[in-house]
Amino acid sequence: MKTTPLRSRVSVMLTLGLVVALFLAACGPIDEAPLPPSTPWGQRATPEPTQPEPGQEIGQDAAPEPAQPETGQDSTTALHAGAGQEMAPEGQATAPAGEPAPPSQSPASYTPDVSFTLETAIADGRLAFVGVGGTIDGVVNPTLEVALGQVVQVTLINGDGALHDVAFPEFNAQSDQVMRQGASTTAVFRADQEGEFFYFCTIPGHRQAGMEGLLVVGGDAAQPEPEGENIVRDPADVPPPVGDRAPQTISVELEAVELEGRLADGATYSYWTFDGTVPGPFLRVRVGDTVELSLRNMDDSLMIHSIDLHAVTGPGGGAELTQVPPGDEKSFTFQALNPGLYVYHCATPMVANHITNGMYGLILVEPEGGLPPVDREFYVMQGEIYTEAPYGRHGHQDFSVEKLLDEQPEYVLLNGAVGALTEVSPLRANTGETVRIFFGVGGPNLASSFHVIGEIMDRVYHEGSLTAAPLTDVQTTLVPPGGAAMIEFELEVPGRYILVDHALSRLERGLVGFLIVEGDDNPEVFRSGGAE
Known part of the structure; x- marks a missing residue:
């Protein structure tokens, strides 16, 4: 029988329990008042003089008052009371009151405007959220910056095997609770108030033990400087219709271009492309046309490249005749025999590697008489x-x-x-x-x-x-x-x-x-x- 997973889980739970216990002991007694159902999110219920009853449902406690951070503490829990911030009981610094966004916006939308991922962890002996990906990658209790009115999606990953969630009270947003290591959940809300707001774990004692960060809403959210070349093919970049004309000879010239392109904000990737974009150029001919196609591989390329057009009748769709080393050029001729909309792509081993790196596009062979007009x-x-x-x-x-x-x-x-x-x-x-x-x-x-x-x-x-x-x-x-x-x-x-x-x-x-x-x-x- 394997007992390692159980021992590992027990070890994690004991460690977390010790962290919370030591931290709470250092802070002294803490009164945690549950949020009754009638208490709106973001408003604290009147504290009761007694501690919560044993067996109280997990996650129903109000946000506890955090202890004052020590000097030099390196996390967003070290926020101090500054201009525009109110002082809560026991000197807690609270975020300034928010300015409402225009009321016409719905609480969410089909797609989020900005996404963050947080993972629960033990950092510097304390419980914490740790940023995953983007500008917050590896940051403990990162400050989340969004623009007013944006729909925000926050994914929470359980990284330590203890029970956790994440809440944004002023926006009526709270995730499900996750317990097993590797489990995850999401919370979504619209940032419809301007200001600074705390997010935290609502499990009793976890906020005091370090699981608290700041959400900043207002102005333009900070974005990383764009890096790499723009490889996006404009979807409106389509040649005009062929129309009702007789077959003719068409010349097509393509270049295989390898470049460092912009995959996402702050991320680049080594793209292999036709003519420097993904997808490659939209090719448009008529059934019966004779097509003379040449492929040039740029001098600074590292790879051999080729082209296989699904509209071609012939070995390899042209790939047999267009395996082009860097700095070279090859050509072939085919007749467009069948009308239709066809894919073309590079067909040099490993073919799937060339395709995933961006070497694909479409060729349209219009039928006799052309296509019906559209706008x-x-x-x-x-x-x-x-x-x-x-x-x-x-x-x-x-x-x-x-x-x-x-x-x-x-x-x-x-x-x-x-x-x-x-x-x-x-x-x-x-x-x-x-x-x-x-x-x-x-x-x-x-x-x-x-x-x-x-x-x-x-x-x-x-x-x-x-x-x-x-x-x-x-x-x-x-x-x-x-x-x-x-x-x-x-x-x-x-x-x-x-x-x-x-x-x-x-x-x-x-x-x-x-x-x-x-x-x-x-x-x-x-x-x-x-x-x-």
């Missing part, structure tokens, strides 16, 4: 990135072949980077317009359940087929790695529509885009309140 066209592709460090870490991110082979990406993205289609280049259109999205999955491993939150797809040309009748009135369309779909719908109502893979956990890996629609309200289709 706007967009180009969106989904892909994965496999980094050694977890999602959200700062600095240069190294590639992990182990995670690639295990098909466990840290990042799942639209157009190559976190925020590509939300902050860098969101899609934009107007009410009354019909939009067309050319959507593809570079992969290399994950299929996509593509969905536009708040819209129904009027027509979906499934599997990229343009000769079969489209599916109509579609909520979600499945696109495999190396596959594509052409999607069309009319915009009736203004607002922000969200592009997602409906495997919605991937939102937490960076996969989200915005379609921002402007125009007059349409109360016949969508409005608040009941029927008139």
Whole structure:
């Protein structure tokens, strides 16, 4: 029988108990008053002269008064009472009263504006929250800075095996309690008051033992300086329709470019690309066209690169003829025999490595007579990135072949980077317009359940087929790695529509885009309140 896990757990619990006991003994007696159900969050109940009764339900105690920190204490619990702060009983410094945000905002939204991850731990002999990822990585009881009105998501990871939670009382937000090491939970709220506010663990004694930090709401939240080159392909960067013309000879010139690109705020990655963006250029020809394609590999590249176009009839889709060493150039010619929307990608071993690093794109072969006209066209592709460090870490991110082979990406993205289609280049259109999205999955491993939150797809040309009748009135369309779909719908109502893979956990890996629609309200289709 294995007893190591039990001994380890007992050891952790004894250590935590000793830490709390020693700290509370040093602080002296502490009166903890429970929050009765009628007490609003953020307001302290009147203290009772007696200690809580044995067996009191865990998590129902009011926020206890922390002991005064020692001089030189290195954590946010060492906050002192300064200008604009009120002094609570026993000299506790409380955060200034908040300024309310505009009342029109809802308590949350479909996607958070800012996310933080905290892990419970013992730091310097005290209980603590420790930041994970981003600018707070490794910081004990980090100060969380957000802008007024932002929706905030806080993930709590249990790192020590004791019972914990995290609460933001002034925002009526408290996480579930987590006990087992490795377990996690989240809390979400809108930062609708300006000022400084404490967050803390509500388990009795834990706040006094060190589990307290500061949330600062107001102004612009501090962001790391952008690093690396912008590799995002603008989704509106689509060549004009071919139209009703005769077949002709088309020349296509591509470059294989390796560069240090911006993966996320504060994080870079070594991308391999076609023409310096992810995805590569949108190629557009007509059925029957003769295409002369040349691929040049830049002088400063380290790798051999190539191209396999799924629209090509011939060995390797062209990859057999385009294995190009650094500083060299190769070309081949093909005839576009079949209309459709097709993926292209690098096909040099390890092929999956070249694809995950950004070497994929779409080629559209329009049918005879061209496509029906629409008001706007967009180009969106989904892909994965496999980094050694977890999602959200700062600095240069190294590639992990182990995670690639295990098909466990840290990042799942639209157009190559976190925020590509939300902050860098969101899609934009107007009410009354019909939009067309050319959507593809570079992969290399994950299929996509593509969905536009708040819209129904009027027509979906499934599997990229343009000769079969489209599916109509579609909520979600499945696109495999190396596959594509052409999607069309009319915009009736203004607002922000969200592009997602409906495997919605991937939102937490960076996969989200915005379609921002402007125009007059349409109360016949969508409005608040009941029927008139």
